[in-house]
Amino acid sequence: MENLLKLYTTKHLLFALLIVAALVFPLVASTYTLRIITMCCIWSMLAIALNLIVGYTGQGNLGLGAFFGMGAYTTGLLMVKLGLNFWLALIIALALTVILAVLIGLPTLRTKGAYFAIATLCFNIIFTTVVIQWDALTKGQTGLMNIPNVPAIPLPFGGQIDFHESLAANYYLVLIFLILTIVVIYRIVNSLTGKSFLAVRQDEDLAEAIGINTFRAKLLSFTVSAFIAGLAGGLYAVYLGFIAPAITSYGITFTAILYVVVGGAATVAGPIVGSFLLTVIGEQLTAFGTLHLIIYGVLVVLSIIYLPMGLVGAYQMFWPQIWQKMKRGKVHAA
Amino acid sequence: MLLKVDNLVKSFGGLVAIDALDLQVNKGEIFSIIGPNGAGKTTLFNVISGKYRPSSGKITFEGKDITGLKPYNIARRGIARTFQVTAVFSQFTVFENIVIGHQLHAKSGMFGAVFGTGQAHKDARESREKSEKILEFTGLTDISDKPIANTTQEERKRLSIGLALATDPKLILLDEPVSGVNMQEMDGIIDLIRKIRDAGITVCLIEHKMRVVMGISDRILAINYGKKIAEGTVKEVSSNQQVIDAYLGVKDAA
Amino acid sequence: MSMLLQTTINGIVIGSAFSLVALGLTMIWGIMHISNFAHGSFYMIGGYVIWTIITLLGVDFWLAILITAVVMAIFGAIVERLTFRPAEGPFSTPLSSLIVSIGLIMIFNNSVLAIWGARPETLGAINIQEFHFLNVTVTLQRVLIVVAAVILIALLQFFLKRTTLGMSIEATAQNAESARLMGINTSRVGSIVFAMGVSLAAIAAGLMAPLTNINIGMGDHMTTYGFVIIILGGMGSIPGAIIGGFILGLISSLSATYLTANYYEVIVFGVLILILAIKPTGLFGAK
Ligand SMILES: Nc1ncnc2c1ncn2[C@@H]1O[C@H](COP(=O)(O)OP(=O)(O)OP(=O)(O)O)[C@@H](O)[C@H]1O
Numbered sequence: 017m018e019n020l021l022k023l024y025t026t027k028h029l030l031f032a033l034l035i036v037a038a039l040v041f042p043l044v045a046s047t048y049t050l051r052i053i054t055m056c057c058i059w060s061m062l063a064i065a066l067n068l069i070v071g072y073t074g075q076g077n078l079g080l081g082a083f084f085g086m087g088a089y090t091t092g093l094l095m096v097k098l099g100l101n102f103w104l105a106l107i108i109a110l111a112l113t114v115i116l117a118v119l120i121g122l123p124t125l126r127t128k129g130a131y132f133a134i135a136t137l138c139f140n141i142i143f144t145t146v147v148i149q150w151d152a153l154t155k156g157q158t159g160l161m162n163i164p165n166v167p168a169i170p171l172p173f174g175g176q177i178d179f180h181e182s183l184a185a186n187y188y189l190v191l192i193f194l195i196l197t198i199v200v201i202y203r204i205v206n207s208l209t210g211k212s213f214l215a216v217r218q219d220e221d222l223a224e225a226i227g228i229n230t231f232r233a234k235l236l237s238f239t240v241s242a243f244i245a246g247l248a249g250g251l252y253a254v255y256l257g258f259i260a261p262a263i264t265s266y267g268i269t270f271t272a273i274l275y276v277v278v279g280g281a282a283t284v285a286g287p288i289v290g291s292f293l294l295t296v297i298g299e300q301l302t303a304f305g306t307l308h309l310i311i312y313g314v315l316v317v318l319s320i321i322y323l324p325m326g327l328v329g330a331y332q333m334f335w336p337q338i339w340q341k342m343k344r345g346k347v348h349a350a
Numbered sequence: 351m352l353l354k355v356d357n358l359v360k361s362f363g364g365l366v367a368i369d370a371l372d373l374q375v376n377k378g379e380i381f382s383i384i385g386p387n388g389a390g391k392t393t394l395f396n397v398i399s400g401k402y403r404p405s406s407g408k409i410t411f412e413g414k415d416i417t418g419l420k421p422y423n424i425a426r427r428g429i430a431r432t433f434q435v436t437a438v439f440s441q442f443t444v445f446e447n448i449v450i451g452h453q454l455h456a457k458s459g460m461f462g463a464v465f466g467t468g469q470a471h472k473d474a475r476e477s478r479e480k481s482e483k484i485l486e487f488t489g490l491t492d493i494s495d496k497p498i499a500n501t502t503q504e505e506r507k508r509l510s511i512g513l514a515l516a517t518d519p520k521l522i523l524l525d526e527p528v529s530g531v532n533m534q535e536m537d538g539i540i541d542l543i544r545k546i547r548d549a550g551i552t553v554c555l556i557e558h559k560m561r562v563v564m565g566i567s568d569r570i571l572a573i574n575y576g577k578k579i580a581e582g583t584v585k586e587v588s589s590n591q592q593v594i595d596a597y598l599g600v601k602d603a604a
Numbered sequence: 605m606s607m608l609l610q611t612t613i614n615g616i617v618i619g620s621a622f623s624l625v626a627l628g629l630t631m632i633w634g635i636m637h638i639s640n641f642a643h644g645s646f647y648m649i650g651g652y653v654i655w656t657i658i659t660l661l662g663v664d665f666w667l668a669i670l671i672t673a674v675v676m677a678i679f680g681a682i683v684e685r686l687t688f689r690p691a692e693g694p695f696s697t698p699l700s701s702l703i704v705s706i707g708l709i710m711i712f713n714n715s716v717l718a719i720w721g722a723r724p725e726t727l728g729a730i731n732i733q734e735f736h737f738l739n740v741t742v743t744l745q746r747v748l749i750v751v752a753a754v755i756l757i758a759l760l761q762f763f764l765k766r767t768t769l770g771m772s773i774e775a776t777a778q779n780a781e782s783a784r785l786m787g788i789n790t791s792r793v794g795s796i797v798f799a800m801g802v803s804l805a806a807i808a809a810g811l812m813a814p815l816t817n818i819n820i821g822m823g824d825h826m827t828t829y830g831f832v833i834i835i836l837g838g839m840g841s842i843p844g845a846i847i848g849g850f851i852l853g854l855i856s857s858l859s860a861t862y863l864t865a866n867y868y869e870v871i872v873f874g875v876l877i878l879i880l881a882i883k884p885t886g887l888f889g890a891k
Pocket residue numbers: 362365367385386387388389390391392393394434
């Protein structure tokens with residue numbers, strides 16, 4: 017019990033420390049670093065979204081890129097075409113993303129395993145094709161440009177937070193949404209609902225037999241996951257000011273899967289660790305020129321061979337044993 | 351009468367696994383179903399628990415028609431089951447298994463958990479308290495924090511029963527709960543089954559071992575090829591010639 | 605009328621390639637339960653290999669196909685041993701093979717970029733004699749694609765049904781556990797099947813190479829189409845993959861001509877989602 021308490025508090029202390037570090041980060045970071053870290057935060061949200069449906073609920077959704085794209089394009093289009101401000105555009109975009117998720121989830125979640133993966137992959141291809149071909153609306157392959165910034169937020173004691181000039185302001189915006197997402201996900205996965213997602217992943221028949229409506233659980237997980245992906249997409253659109261069809265593609269889903277698996281599926285920290293680590297490694301490797309994606313690919317293959325449960329998964333599995341050994345060592349020493 | 355099955359038929363393609371079967375389970379009894387391999391016992395459970403839709407026939411529970419309902423709905427109506435191949439959630443601890451078994455009684459959902467409502471806390475507390483009781487009842491308290499990978503076959507058997515009990519059922523369907531455990535462990539599980547009945551939960555039991563069935567049952571149903579060949583008290587069924595031919599006879603020969 | 609005939613013929617030609625690609629994919633799934641999302645990249649590499657053999661060595665087209673098939677089979681076996689195989693383990697999930705595939709796609713596509721450059725390559729004129737009938741024109745190569753595919757499929761059937769090795773592949777597909785008990789080296793069977801699958805994809809790319817150009821993106825659609833086909837035909841089913849390949853070839857050719865050239869993928873993939881919504885295990889899948 018005492019150990020549990022210690023673990024509990026160290027976990028929270030660590031989280032608090034990380035948040036403080038993230039808050040003071042813009043004061044010390046270069047523009048270049050800040051840009052990358054802001055992108056890491058957006059990818060983390062996407063990876064967290066993917067982890068909910070794929071990691072926790074065990075449903076291989078290969079269509080998450082479409083929901084990321086849905087969030088990005090609806091937010092962008094509402095701002096560019098209708099002149100809505102970001103907040104209103106985001107809210108409408110998220111509502112539409114949720115509706116799309118339910119419409120897609122209802123037929124595809126009737127299938128299982130590989131069939132579900134391919135059905136959602138097909139949905140994603142359809143979505144991207146429509147984005148490319150519906151030129152009049154989306155500007156097709158050219159992409160949607162000049163998406164306005166988040167409107168300035170006036171401060172109570174004069175002055176304002178200006179998103180046009182300040183990279184840090186955008187970083188904080190994304191960071192706040194990331195932290196919110198983490199808190200929400202943490203609460204979900206530790207609740208009975210989250211446990212029922214895990215139950216569905218482990219044994220659907222047994223889950224049904226103890227009163228879990230597995231279809232409903234999957235649809236819920238699918239929709240919440242799409243919502244978070246849409247949110248990440250909306251932030252992406254407004255942060256970069258430019259979106260192209262490629263960000264709606266299943267390649268985006270694959271990237272997110274990579275982050276989740278390398279970080280640790282079905283863990284809260286895994287997707288974030290994976291996103292940050294792989295994005296930063298990817299940036300470092302660009303020094304190798306054309307070789308960098310080859311090296312990256314080799315690292316990916318090596319990581320799945322040697323760390324199949326991901327970094328955080330491995331940590332959770334082996335840390336208690338190491339901890340026990342250390343404690344025993346101390347007892348012996350005393 | 352708690353459960354009533356009328357003229358139930360379940361066929362897989364050409365194979366008729368349940369053939370015009372009638373049965374009744376009374377409140378508070380231990381009702382056993384016997385029959386040779388492939389007789390259709392597990393299929394009967396699968397149809398009652400909603401895993402399979404019946405081809406025809408009617409199932410009534412507490413006077414209400416439950417034919418064709420989805421498994422989760424049947425579970426919520428108060429029928430719990432275990433599986434012939436012992437099924438528990440293998441990536442949970444013993445305790446987590448029982449907790450999830452009680453989740454169908456939670457009144458709050460995902461949003462309650464996200465916003466940390468009072469109801470959500472109450473649900474979490476109640477499921478923990480209920481789980482402690484079930485662990486106690488099934489004799490699993492000592493291993494409550496064990497991961498499933500480190501448990502024995504007998505512990506998993508008990509846990510699968512505990513998982514079913516966690517749903518707070520009125521009727522529990524047990525599919526061969528003592529297969530694959532040793533004699534001593536078997537007696538323990540038999541005691542547990544009696545305890546379940548004494549706690550007011552009706553038990554429906556599939557079992558091959560005659561010693562167990564004869565010792566524990568209030569009434570017995572014998573089936574073969576999906577058809578009823580006898581139903582009644584232990585005495586009535588064990589003296590039935592058809593039962594002796596179809597089942598006991600085979601057993602003796604084996 | 606002649607347009608319909610022309611479109612149908614084109615559909616059958618593309619369908620031949622689809623069938624070969626899907627055959628490899630479905631066999632790899634059926635035996636090894638690997639979702640080889642890098643299949644299209646193997647297809648693409650096949651295209652570059654045959655181009656290199658023909659332009660550098662000046663070899664005859666059919667000999668080049670044969671060499672490509674052998675080279676790619678060996679390459680496939682090596683890749684399988686080095687990546688998919690070691691990724692199998694107590695902690696692997698269905699996602700593991702997807703991750704390996706993603707890594708391989710990165711490695712393959714960028715290696716091809718480094719070796720051959722980004723400029724598309726063409727093979728030049730091969731088998732361009734034309735047949736005219738009923739107002740349609742068909743080049744010899746198109747006819748030969750279909751003929752070659754049919755012969756290959758027949759050979760494969762013969763191999764699976766009549767040879768010892770083929771039968772041990774079938775047995776492993778039915779039930780790996782009992783195949784192992786029967787003394788079949790299922791790990792070796794896995795390697796062989798993977799090599800065959802890669803080889804089939806490369807042959808398909810080689811056959812199609814004279815009709816299109818060879819570029820880095822040429823395999824992207826092959827992976828998704830391949831999976832669509834084997835889902836329709838039932839994962840692991842060989843007849844399903846063959847029939848599904850031709851059906852998809854026809855659907856895509858007909859809808860691109862008659863319905864909408866821009867949105868035909870929406871139709872192809874939309875139909876699949878609809879079919880799965882009604883029959884969640886595919887057209888020919890078990891209930
Ligand atoms: N899902 C299914 N599809 C096809 N046939 C099935 C299915 N489930 C059961 N059967 C068949 O129905 C018959 C009854 O099987 P069931 O499992 O109910 O027997 P059982 O009485 O439980 O036997 P055992 O004592 O061996 O457990 C068997 O012939 C079996 O092969």
